Amino acid sequence: MDMHIKTTEQPTRPAQRRYPPGDLALWIFILAELSVFAVFFSAYAFTRAQHVELFSTYQATLDCNSALANTLVLITASFFVVRAVAAIQRDRSAETVRWLWLAVLMAGLFLLIKGHEYAHHLAAGVTLSTNTFYMFYLSLTFFHFMHVILGMLVLLVLAVRTRRGHYSAAEHTDIESGASYWHMVDLVWIVLFPLVYVMR
Amino acid sequence: MQYQSQRVAKPYFIAAIGLFVGQILFGLVMGLQYVMGDFLFPAIPFNVARMVHTNLLIVWLLFGFMGAAYYLVPEEAERELVSPKLALAMFWIFLVAGALTILGYLFVPYSSLADMTGNSILPTMGREFLEQPTITKLGIVVVALAFLFNIGATILSGRKTAVSLVLLIGLAGLAVMFLFSFYNPDNLVKDKFYWWWVVHLWVEGVWELILGSILAFVLIKTTGVDREVIEKWLYVIIAMTLITGIIGTGHHYYWIGTPAYWKWWGSIFSAMEPIPFFMMTVFAFNMVNRRRRNHPNKAAVLWALGTGVMAFLGAGVWGFLHTLAPVNYYTHGTQITAAHGHMAFYGAYVMIVLTMISYAMPMLRGREAANSNRSQVVEMWGFWLMTVSIVFITLFLTAAGILQVYLQRMSENPLPFMVVQDKLALFYWLREITGVVFLIGLVVYIASFFVGSREPEASVSPAPAEAGA
Numbered sequence: 093m094d095m096h097i098k099t100t101e102q103p104t105r106p107a108q109r110r111y112p113p114g115d116l117a118l119w120i121f122i123l124a125e126l127s128v129f130a131v132f133f134s135a136y137a138f139t140r141a142q143h144v145e146l147f148s149t150y151q152a153t154l155d156c157n158s159a160l161a162n163t164l165v166l167i168t169a170s171f172f173v174v175r176a177v178a179a180i181q182r183d184r185s186a187e188t189v190r191w192l193w194l195a196v197l198m199a200g201l202f203l204l205i206k207g208h209e210y211a212h213h214l215a216a217g218v219t220l221s222t223n224t225f226y227m228f229y230l231s232l233t234f235f236h237f238m239h240v241i242l243g244m245l246v247l248l249v250l251a252v253r254t255r256r257g258h259y260s261a262a263e264h265t266d267i268e269s270g271a272s273y274w275h276m277v278d279l280v281w282i283v284l285f286p287l288v289y290v291m292r
Numbered sequence: 293m294q295y296q297s298q299r300v301a302k303p304y305f306i307a308a309i310g311l312f313v314g315q316i317l318f319g320l321v322m323g324l325q326y327v328m329g330d331f332l333f334p335a336i337p338f339n340v341a342r343m344v345h346t347n348l349l350i351v352w353l354l355f356g357f358m359g360a361a362y363y364l365v366p367e368e369a370e371r372e373l374v375s376p377k378l379a380l381a382m383f384w385i386f387l388v389a390g391a392l393t394i395l396g397y398l399f400v401p402y403s404s405l406a407d408m409t410g411n412s413i414l415p416t417m418g419r420e421f422l423e424q425p426t427i428t429k430l431g432i433v434v435v436a437l438a439f440l441f442n443i444g445a446t447i448l449s450g451r452k453t454a455v456s457l458v459l460l461i462g463l464a465g466l467a468v469m470f471l472f473s474f475y476n477p478d479n480l481v482k483d484k485f486y487w488w489w490v491v492h493l494w495v496e497g498v499w500e501l502i503l504g505s506i507l508a509f510v511l512i513k514t515t516g517v518d519r520e521v522i523e524k525w526l527y528v529i530i531a532m533t534l535i536t537g538i539i540g541t542g543h544h545y546y547w548i549g550t551p552a553y554w555k556w557w558g559s560i561f562s563a564m565e566p567i568p569f570f571m572m573t574v575f576a577f578n579m580v581n582r583r584r585r586n587h588p589n590k591a592a593v594l595w596a597l598g599t600g601v602m603a604f605l606g607a608g609v610w611g612f613l614h615t616l617a618p619v620n621y622y623t624h625g626t627q628i629t630a631a632h633g634h635m636a637f638y639g640a641y642v643m644i645v646l647t648m649i650s651y652a653m654p655m656l657r658g659r660e661a662a663n664s665n666r667s668q669v670v671e672m673w674g675f676w677l678m679t680v681s682i683v684f685i686t687l688f689l690t691a692a693g694i695l696q697v698y699l700q701r702m703s704e705n706p707l708p709f710m711v712v713q714d715k716l717a718l719f720y721w722l723r724e725i726t727g728v729v730f731l732i733g734l735v736v737y738i739a740s741f742f743v744g745s746r747e748p749e750a751s752v753s754p755a756p757a758e759a760g761a
Contacts, residue, residue: 124532128561128564131560131563135559220551221551221552
């Protein structure tokens with residue numbers, strides 16, 4: 093969590109500091125998204141409190157190693173996004189494009205690992221109706237999965253537009269907005285991972 | 293008015309208002325039948341009055357949306373409509389088909405209407421809100437396709453703006469979702485499941501896009517705030533609408549035989565549905581506060597602000613009241629639902645259509661920008677009478693609903709449905725009286741089109757910035 097906060101603040105040079113970075117409307121959107129996740133997380137927590145045994149039993153069937161790998165993958169992607177923002181602030185478009193592509197690659201890797209996990213569950217015959225734990229596990233992670241896809245598309249579009257010369261040190265609001273959105277996707281996972289996979 | 297072809301909006305708006313009157317009259321008939329069960333029986337039984345009341349609402353809102361699109365799109369695309377003649381032809385086809393359908397409801401027993409219109413070939417009738425004969429439904433599809441072609445071709449060959457693209461997505465979604473009205477499986481669970489794809493995904497999905505884009509258009513025109521700012525809000529609002537609204541369909545799936553996870557999905561996502569409506573309210577007030585000019589059509593600005601507030605209250609707050617599965621377990625299908633339905637439909641969709649009519653009609657009738665002061669004052673009286681009475685209708689129905697839930701479902705000795713209905717009579721009477729006030733408001737509103745039409749236009753007062761405020 094600490095690392096995450098640090099990474100978002102680090103690249104903003106005092107001369108250009110604008111708070112919050114990116115578009116305000118996007119921040120309203122992020123807040124709304126986070127509140128949906130917050131409600132989902134609370135529902136999970138309250139339900140777990142009533143069925144601790146059931147949750148613990150089926151939590152044990154999850155692949156913690158994959159999830160840990162995915163956590164590192166997402167944090168790395170966030171780091172690349174931070175580098176991209178820092179690069180565009182110094183007007184280095186080519187560098188920005190490279191960092192954005194690396195972030196997209198990381199997002200793709202996340203989807204692969206997570207997809208592999210899903211395939212395993214599907215093969216085991218697990219569905220949303222198997223039990224309450226799996227209902228929450230599949231819903232929460234899949235909802236997040238969709239966000240990774242969206243975030244990846246955003247980064248992809250930003251990479252293409254940067255390459256076409258749409259952004260500069262003077263004007264790169266879109267990149268900051270996209271970066272903020274990506275950090276949100278990352279942040280949600282950083283809560284989701286311990287909550288659903290680790291905490292017993 | 294910048295483009296000649298915008299004129300085709302006028303007959304659509306007039307028909308919309310005419311059908312609106314019909315809807316309210318049948319609402320009053322039905323409201324009275326709640327307390328005087330045999331009123332107008334057997335000529336107009338309750339189920340027929342209800343069908344006419346709800347179908348007229350949908351049809352007149354569709355007329356309103358189409359009129360709004362025909363007015364808005366040429367100005368956004370900066371070109372004439374591809375085919376104003378097609379738009380006029382579709383108007384008459386839709387109006388005649390709509391009128392015949394309503395007459396069919398009123399004068400032919402429903403089952404005979406089904407036989408006469410060949411329902412057995414492709415059965416689609418007999419479901420709430422989708423009662424239209426199959427042939428009418430096919431007509432609606434034809435009209436919708438011709439309309440989409442006209443609007444789509446105009447937008448795609450002209451200037452593309454966020455407002456017109458969001459509108460186009462909304463209208464296309466409206467047409468696509470309607471196709472599920474032709475899917476009528478024997479399995480009742482599946483039937484209800486897809487039935488909601490029309491009903492819910494219209495009002496809590498694609499219609500909200502139409503609402504958002506019309507509101508954005510009127511705000512751009514009346515406030516002079518930068519299009520860029522308004523479009524940004526529009527994007528955020530529709531994104532949130534779709535995120536919450538699509539899975540929010542689940543709040544209709546609690547008790548119809550679908551898997552249990554819908555209780556969670558429906559509760560969580562639909563609980564967030566008030567957010568985009570709240571954003572819309574903040575958006576409308578924010579834009580009006582930041583206005584660069586004072587538009588002479590104050591009535592239109594009032595309608596726009598009213599839409600923001602009432603849509604949030606009716607759709608957002610009153611929807612939230614009974615959206616969570618544990619609450620809905622008790623309130624499902626009671627007067628609480630009726631309360632929500634009335635305020636949500638009025639606040640979101642009736643008001644946005646009237647906003648557009650209020651903004652466009654003066655120009656369609658040859659004014660420069662606005663009606664005379666006197667006409668606007670009368671229109672605002674109409675606004676307040678209708679809006680305040682719908683608030684009271686909602687409050688009375690909510691009170692009736694709470695009482696109903698308690699007496700029928702929660703008390704130690706639950707009473708039968710009809711016994712409880714008798715005990716709610718006082719609230720039904722109050723609702724009916726308020727309904728009469730609503731009708732008076734509607735008459736006043738219509739009168740505003742004829743009052744002060746020879747007087748000069750309302751003048752523009754200086755914008756706050758210019759006045760040195």
